[in-house]
Amino acid sequence: MPYESEKQIAIQAVQAAAQLCEQVRREIVPEAIEKKDKSPVTVADFGAQALICRALSTAFPQDAVVGEEDAAELRTPEMAERLAQVTQYVQAIVPDATAEQVTDWIDHGNGQVASRYWTLDPIDGTKGFLRGDQYAIALALIEDGEIKVGVLGCPALSFTEGQTGLMGVAVRGAGATLSPLAGGTPQSIQVVSAEQSDNLRFVESVESGHGDQSRQAAVAKAAGITQDSLRMDSQAKYMAVAAGEAALYLRLPSPKTPDYREKIWDHAAGVILVEESGGRVTDIAGKSLDFSLGAKLVNNQGVVVSNGSIHDPVLAAL
Ligand code: AMP
Ligand code: MG
Numbered sequence: 001m002p003y004e005s006e007k008q009i010a011i012q013a014v015q016a017a018a019q020l021c022e023q024v025r026r027e028i029v030p031e032a033i034e035k036k037d038k039s040p041v042t043v044a045d046f047g048a049q050a051l052i053c054r055a056l057s058t059a060f061p062q063d064a065v066v067g068e069e070d071a072a073e074l075r076t077p078e079m080a081e082r083l084a085q086v087t088q089y090v091q092a093i094v095p096d097a098t099a100e101q102v103t104d105w106i107d108h109g110n111g112q113v114a115s116r117y118w119t120l121d122p123i124d125g126t127k128g129f130l131r132g133d134q135y136a137i138a139l140a141l142i143e144d145g146e147i148k149v150g151v152l153g154c155p156a157l158s159f160t161e162g163q164t165g166l167m168g169v170a171v172r173g174a175g176a177t178l179s180p181l182a183g184g185t186p187q188s189i190q191v192v193s194a195e196q197s198d199n200l201r202f203v204e205s206v207e208s209g210h211g212d213q214s215r216q217a218a219v220a221k222a223a224g225i226t227q228d229s230l231r232m233d234s235q236a237k238y239m240a241v242a243a244g245e246a247a248l249y250l251r252l253p254s255p256k257t258p259d260y261r262e263k264i265w266d267h268a269a270g271v272i273l274v275e276e277s278g279g280r281v282t283d284i285a286g287k288s289l290d291f292s293l294g295a296k297l298v299n300n301q302g303v304v305v306s307n308g309s310i311h312d313p314v315l316a317a318l
Contacts, residue, residue, distance in 0.1 A: 003141070003171050005059070006149050010139050011169060013055035014153040016093050017048035017137045018165070018181055021123060022155050024089060025132075043082065044129065045069050046106055047089040048122035048137055053108040054094065054101075056118055063141075066295055067109025067120040068265050075103050113264070113294050116143045121235075121265035127207055128233025132156075136234040140268035145292030148172045150269035153181050154236045159245055168239050168273045176276035178243055191279040191307035192244035200310070202248035203230045203237040212252040220248060222317035223310050238270025241305050242277040248314060249305035252284060261296040262289075262303060270305070280311045284318050 001007075024044035049069045056065055074083045087099045109120055121138040129135035137153040150170045158164040165181035168189070177186035192200065202220040205211050217229065230246060240246040253260060268291060271281045282288060283300035290299045304314055 001171070001174065003149050003174075006141050007151070007169065007171055009055055009059045010141070010149060010151040011167070013052040014137050014139055014151045014167065015181065015183070016055070017051045017122060018153040018155045020044065020047045020051060020089050020093060021129070021135070021137065023092060025129065043085050043089060045123045045126070046071070046074060046086045046102070049109050049120060050086065050090050050097075050102045050105040051093060052120055052122065052137075052139060054097075054105040057105065057108045060118075062116075064111030064114045064117040065109045065120055066111050066113055066117055066264065067106075067122065068263070069106055069122060070110050071103040071106040074106070113142075113292065116141070118142070119265045119268050119291075121263075124266060125234025125236070128156075131206075131233075133206065134233040134236040136236055136239075136269075138235050138265060138269040140265075140272060142264075142268060142291050145290065146172065147268050147272040147275075147291060150272035152235055152239060152269045152273060154234070154239055155181060157236050157239060159243055166239065168242060168269075170242075170272040170276035172272065172276070174276070176242055176273050178239075189243045189277050191241060191274070191277045192247050193307065194247075194309050196244075197247075199227065200225045200247035200307075201227050201230055201245070202250060203232055203240050203246045204250055205237075206231045206233050209254055209256055211250065212254055215252050216250040219250060219252070219314060219317045223248065223314045225310075235266070235270040238267075238274050238305060241279055241307065242270075242273040244277075244307075247307045247310055249303070250314075251303040251305075252318075253302045261298055262300065264291055264295055264297060267297070267303060274305055278308055279306055280308045281305045282311070282315070284315075286315045 170176035284302035
């Protein structure tokens with residue numbers, strides 16, 4: 001199987017990072033919400049990036065990693081206590097990790113987009129993480145601008161009662177699967193077809209500043225979706241489309257930030273999951289997302305994710 005070792009390393013790394021994030025959320029986030037102190041999310045971001053970069057740098061030392069976080073601030077004397085906390089959480093998984101190693105692993109994720117690189121969002125949907133809602137650990141491998149492998153860990157996501165914590169995995173040309181995040185048999189997934197359901201749904205962000213909700217509602221309606229949207233944080237929205245739980249994910253530029261450009265780590269893993277499930281992803285002009293240009297999708301605006309069949313009607317409505 002092509003990319004078998006990349007896939008396995010990525011899965012294990014995302015699982016370890018998810019374990020760390022959930023431990024942080026169990027132990028310190030409730031306290032933080034009371035104090036309105038956002039620092040614990042930083043602890044989980046840093047810890048997750050450290051674990052994943054450690055795994056990637058060991059298995060694929062030549063590969064660049066373009067991650068969301070860096071350790072510059074963590075290395076300052078004022079942050080010593082915070083760094084000790086990150087290190088302690090990392091040690092729950094890598095018992096002999098030192099603070100110095102932790103900062104070095106985090107900064108391994110400060111690479112540049114190259115002909116082959118990984119992109120990582122250690123916690124996508126930070127606001128959801130803090131609220132106790134959805135978040136995702138997102139990791140993807142890109143070669144010559146094409147996403148080859150994507151792993152999306154969603155610790156709070158559930159599509160069937162009694163099963164919370166899902167992982168989506170896709171390899172280019174080999175399809176996409178869904179499995180329990182903690183491990184279990186991967187099930188092949190497929191987007192929903194219009195024939196399968198006369199009750200199609202769409203997903204959008206919880207955060208109103210990350211989209212244009214009134215326009216999103218109008219476009220969905222024009223494409224024949226009559227139900228209210230399902231609002232979710234993070235790339236869990238891509239999982240919903242890939243697994244057939246929703247037919248459409250709209251992320252139109254917010255009127256408040258019309259010049260915002262999407263970050264590669266907010267999309268790469270989700271994009272390949274949906275494409276390998278039979279769906280389609282473009283920007284609002286119908287162009288493919290270009291992952292070869294840098295940390296931002298500078299050539300694209302907004303994102304349209306669909307089951308494929310409603311994509312053109314959606315673009316026409318836009
Ligand atoms: P979501 O959970 O879908 O709302 O997306 C979370 C992501 O939105 C974060 O990882 C940010 O990188 C990204 N983000 C921040 N500001 C904006 C913005 N103005 N428009 C779109 N996305 C944004
Ligand atoms: Mg993010």
